[in-house]
Amino acid sequence: MSLKGKTVFITGASSGIGEFTAYAFAAEGARLLLAARRKDKLESVAKTALEKGASAVHAFDLDIRNQAAVVTAIEGLPAEWQAIDVLVNNAGLSRGLDKLYEGNIRDWEEMIDTNVKGLLYVTRTVVPGMVARGEGHIINLGSTAGELTYPNGAVYCATKAAEKSINDGLRQDLLGSPLRVTSIDPGMVETEFSKVRFHGDEERASKIYKGVTPLTPADVADAIVWAASRPAHVNIAHVLMTSITQANSLLFHRVQ
Numbered sequence: 065m066s067l068k069g070k071t072v073f074i075t076g077a078s079s080g081i082g083e084f085t086a087y088a089f090a091a092e093g094a095r096l097l098l099a100a101r102r103k104d105k106l107e108s109v110a111k112t113a114l115e116k117g118a119s120a121v122h123a124f125d126l127d128i129r130n131q132a133a134v135v136t137a138i139e140g141l142p143a144e145w146q147a148i149d150v151l152v153n154n155a156g157l158s159r160g161l162d163k164l165y166e167g168n169i170r171d172w173e174e175m176i177d178t179n180v181k182g183l184l185y186v187t188r189t190v191v192p193g194m195v196a197r198g199e200g201h202i203i204n205l206g207s208t209a210g211e212l213t214y215p216n217g218a219v220y221c222a223t224k225a226a227e228k229s230i231n232d233g234l235r236q237d238l239l240g241s242p243l244r245v246t247s248i249d250p251g252m253v254e255t256e257f258s259k260v261r262f263h264g265d266e267e268r269a270s271k272i273y274k275g276v277t278p279l280t281p282a283d284v285a286d287a288i289v290w291a292a293s294r295p296a297h298v299n300i301a302h303v304l305m306t307s308i309t310q311a312n313s314l315l316f317h318r319v320q
């Protein structure tokens with residue numbers, strides 16, 4: 065399916081996987097709706113996306129944890145941006161790496177509010193328009209963490225297990241319609257993810273990637289665009305992907 069001229073809405077487009085997904089859809093000639101909280105970063109992504117071939121870009125700041133703001137921003141889009149063809153529910157984060165019984169409750173709330181509730185708010189606001197138009201594809205970012213829980217990561221892993229259930233539930237709820245629902249589930253990808261997880265501690269973040277070859281955000285973007293560009297009757301339910309140095313969320317081949 066050609067993505068030229070399709071309107072693609074990417075949440076969390078200011079860095080990492082969302083940023084590179086914007087560039088990958090840009091290269092296909094798509095129109096891009098880009099959202100995140102950091103407007104300055106988004107504007108720089110928007111400029112690069114136009115240089116890479118996006119046919120138009122509209123960027124706006126949005127905190128997906130705020131349900132009223134999600135509705136206002138999406139329902140208030142200019143008329144020419146109202147018909148969203150592809151929604152990439154990418155915005156998300158981890159906070160902390162702690163034993164559950166020692167975890168920081170504010171970290172838990174931020175992860176649940178963003179990765180689960182925020183994803184639901186955006187989906188609930190965008191999908192009715194897709195259903196009414198009889199066209200659309202929802203692509204959610206899951207993780208190997210949603211498949212297999214790792215120590216000290218129970219709450220982040222739980223949010224990605226929830227994403228898996230939401231992805232599978234939505235696909236069943238849309239059965240009989242032409243809409244498609246996909247979960248892209250990467251293992252370790254080198255982005256701002258670990259820096260955010262460790263509250264800005266770059267030294268601790270860099271240790272996570274030591275001795276392994278992580279996926280790049282461009283690798284994940286490639287899978288997202290691949291899923292979106294399958295023929296209209298083909299629904300890719302899940303893509304589980306890791307680098308060759310990772311077998312699952314627990315097992316890595318690390319060179320010391």
Ligand code: NDP
Pocket residue numbers: 075076077078079080081082099100101102103105126127128129154155156157158178182205206207208249250251252253254255256257258260281
């Ligand atoms: P980054 O930290 O690089 O990017 C996260 C993006 O989400 C940023 O653009 C950030 O923008 C945005 N975001 C975070 N909170 C909010 C919010 N409340 N409202 C709007 N946007 C928000 O990480 P990744 O690119 O790695 O992560 C993207 C997704 O991929 C996440 O869902 C993550 O769980 C998932 N994932 C990541 C893996 C990895 O190893 N990196 C592996 C598997 C899945 P801003 O701060 O400007 O709001």
Ligand code: 8X3
Pocket residue numbers: 206207208209217220250251252253313
């Ligand atoms: C991100 C991958 O293993 O750091 O979902 O949780 S991991």
